[in-house]
Amino acid sequence: MEVRVYSESQEQSIPLSSQPEYKSQQTQGTSKSHYRRTTEVLEPMEITRLRQELLKTAIQNHPDQVNFLDSLESRLLDLYEQARAAEEFNKAIEVAKTAEVAFNGYHSRRCPWLSRLGDELGNRYQRSGSVDDLDRAVESAEEAIKFTIDFSPEYPGLLNTLVSRLRNRYNYTHSIADLHRAIDKMIATVQRTSRKNPDRDFYLISLADLLGTRFDRTRSKIDIVTAIRHARKVMKNTLPDHNDRAKRLSILGTLLLSRYEFTGSKADLDCAIKHACSSAEIAISEQAEYPAILGNFAGCLFRRYLHKGSLEDLSQAIEVLKTAVVNISPSDPWYPMLLYNFGLYHVERFKNTNANQDLDDSIALYKQGLNCVDIPPSIRVRLAHEAAEAFAADKRWKEASNILDDAVALLPSISTRLLGDLDKQMALADATGLATFAAAAALNAEKCAGHALELLELGRGVIASDILDTRTSIMGLEQEYPELASELESLRDELDSPPPIRVLAVEWETKAKERRELHRQFRSTCDKIRTLPGFKTFLLPPNLSELKAAASSGPIVVINTNKYRCDAFLVREDGVQVLHLQNLRHTDFEELGLMRERGEGPVDKIPRLCWAS
Template structure:
């Protein structure tokens, strides 16, 4: 029964299903109850129950769980005699539970007692005990915690001392070595912040760098160490900063793609990694390494952005090419990430045979070597030569085949534009010297406030919303935001591209790839909108599209349609969803039908969905284009649950869309609110349904950055489709950006709608 509980706990930690942890606790309670008090395995069963209760507390925060975890761990520690080999482990577990409760409630008695029991664990463990370094390291952790609360220098000095002992005792290639080094670095850095002792800071850098460079240990631990190393190296002149950034960049794919559950701590790590990648790009730019900056930013967008959403990983392509290699790599990587000496569950499942320090090192070294062997085999496959390595600029340059691609980097160390041109492997660097990261953030915050005041963000789900009366004109606020974007962001880029005068003829395309807070600003609408509306505007110079990554602009290997006809699926708002009706949705569909009927020679067949989730997914898979005119919803707390409201109030969610396996190409027209909106939980990444459509295989997407007015959408839809279908031939989805450009221009100029109405419409992709 105890073993069953352990297996259930393992599955919970892998998949996060609460039913598993609840059942694990239940069967472990039965194991404890059925075991006599004097049975030699009673302490182990109690400890297993305590571990499961603590795990559930960490997930749900129920105080009853942590109180009971402490109680059963104390029972486990009391039962064995002092010379029992497992006594130190049980005492250490008591300390872990007490530390968790202290961090939740702040009761000093808990942290004092945690220190006492962990001191006992260290004292009782023989010098050659395989877990001695871990007990020393854990004692240092609680001493550091108490120092942060009380500021007693004796605590931080002792924490450093015992953590140095842990580092000395643990072998070089042991999987726990990076953790011990990182904890030592944290204590040294804390001492520096308290005393401004430069020697402590230098030693912290040495500890963090050694942890990050380690050949052993989970990649997530080493990435955290690299991030701390960067933080420290910025505080003093340090030649190690360039190496720290480079190592962090190398570790991101390893920490991100391994197929592990994206628990909160892992997700948070990747958000911080995205910040650091932008800082790394700024550092590379300051050194004149423009290509390096682009490669780092693309890595951030293609790995971090995808993994935050649990989207496609590099393993998907390998799986389709060689499933045996993919499965081997997945399993070995998982064991490397989870198989540290801290994993008591793994040790217990090895028939209670404790591995010595040397045996643990040998096992981990074997796994690491096997992973390198597998990676070497993978990189021998055609097209996978740089598997889990950043793409080079020469590989990324073809992304600019339809027009310049402008990456907007926002870092606390500077804002810059990086331009890729199809005819050149050289990156054009445009410093955005007149705007700072804080100013970009303030622009984003101002826009959010403006939209909220106008009812455009307050409601999580709407398309037919009416404007709320306010005391000031929102257009004036929009003018200010768009003028700042024009003067400080867009105009410098246009000047660098020699686009200084409006083009009276055919406009060229520009693809914007914004990062950080730039991701939530309407770059496409930048301009000077004076009272006479005669000021320069970006739309006078170019047709703007967005892209989440450079790789997303790669040309498909084949067209979305293989015949001389195409199928367009339309999804009008279903009648049974219980929400406000959208008269405009039916008008949109009517425009499309009328247009096709008036041109019977156009080789397009129209199919209409019944509006259920299953039917819409089927239509998406079977049709070439799709037009959705429904209520949209952006889930502020779970990006994967954002999507479209369909029949019966059910949602077509981002998590459903990204599972589609459809042929590449075609247009997705999302005439719904907030389908290109950002997410408050991931404030530095644009996570939405529109970019998910690209991952599902669509070549281009028309979408909205915020809520739209129901009467505006039909005007835009009519104009876009008239342009796309005007010659009676098979339409090209790659002309959608141009069609949207002129449709929005007409809406703004002829219908005189406010900024909040027309600036929401955007094009993403090719």
């Protein structure tokens, strides 16, 4: 999970020539007489008053409407800039909303405000982690593009803003549909930018970075080859004193590193380290991308350590990341990711040197990452998993178990109904792996067997409840509450239906918004059903009492395999007994899975579980 210099971090450095010239269409002689400069902070009541005043004037066809609109836009711009300067995102958003509503029907005025609204929603998302803000930022960017003439000077900049928002959402949800769309829009951005335009290289390196990200997911050879070709082309056009040279070198280095991991080419590894090192040497700490550039360099060194086994490379990677962490704000969205890598490197050095300081440092770093506010649950879960691994390496099972208990509790906040099939499978695998570790750690910490089994069922059931068929549960609901059952079944069918193969560009975000709304309705309906008598755990994994009740017709056996231990849980009506399977190894099951994937046999030589009551 190496930190890369992503395109959204470059957005702040787009040359002015690429930014839309959002100028007020005021006439110099008349508008100023209608506009009084103010330093007052915008209040909600004033926003409402301005909106009402404009709409009233528009309805009455005010004879001085043009000058009035000019004056109003000037005032809104002033209030907007005040809010931005104070980093009061809520107020900036309210101003932009007011302007967007006020100038509805005046596309040349409204589009810039849609863009500003998307920017501020994106800024607030970075601080609060609100996915709703992120969705609305994407919608605003889409709306601004829809009302802008294709091939106009500002069109590529608006496309780039949309790409940045889609990338942000991909980073949060890992939905590859957003990544595909971001790439399509960035290709369109490059195509609509003249070869003589200096901004074209900016867009091209962003496209290369996006293709590299998709390669990391899909392992599509054409993506990584195209990405490296684009990046090398950009570097040929980048002068030694160019402000973005360090950033672009870093991206090229990470792309070459990705190809090395795919092909094993030592030449790619050497070139990756060369470019990453050069990038780190010329980067300055004042650059917004400085920590990520150092993170990329550390990642290259770590890969060479894995290739050659040189502890010198590993120690250098740790020192580089130490500098990166010092130079990044804890509110930066990539801060927990840097801490994740930093802890990982310390654990690796501990494995080689048995230095307890490295283990303690790794645990402290993971805890520091877990204390970050408003980070995606998926990232928090991964940090917790690695922290528990560090505790396990030191046989501190109670601490490992406690942190895994908290991580498993986060799983209900990770939903997969909005993801594609491949994304769902990845989410299910991650959740199951966490649950098996949590159950094993609980037993090693001498917690009761019932608690370990509940953790196992929670982890395996929460994500699966979004993926697996709900028909069985709905059948029971139909008997007592047929109307609710019908409503839920309709929502389920709409959510589970495959997306259309071809969707017009202007309809894409609308369709995505509709699916998000369906998902919210589905969860709301499930919550409503759980308030009804007898349906408290509707579509939720079974708790311990339910598992014991299910064993009324005979014992239930649940097998848990983990690299630390393998166990059989024997569930009876009177309780849960755990049988430690000392002669069973987790690798036995892994080998069985590989043999089945390859269609090899015979598989009957694999150890079996024999149960006799």
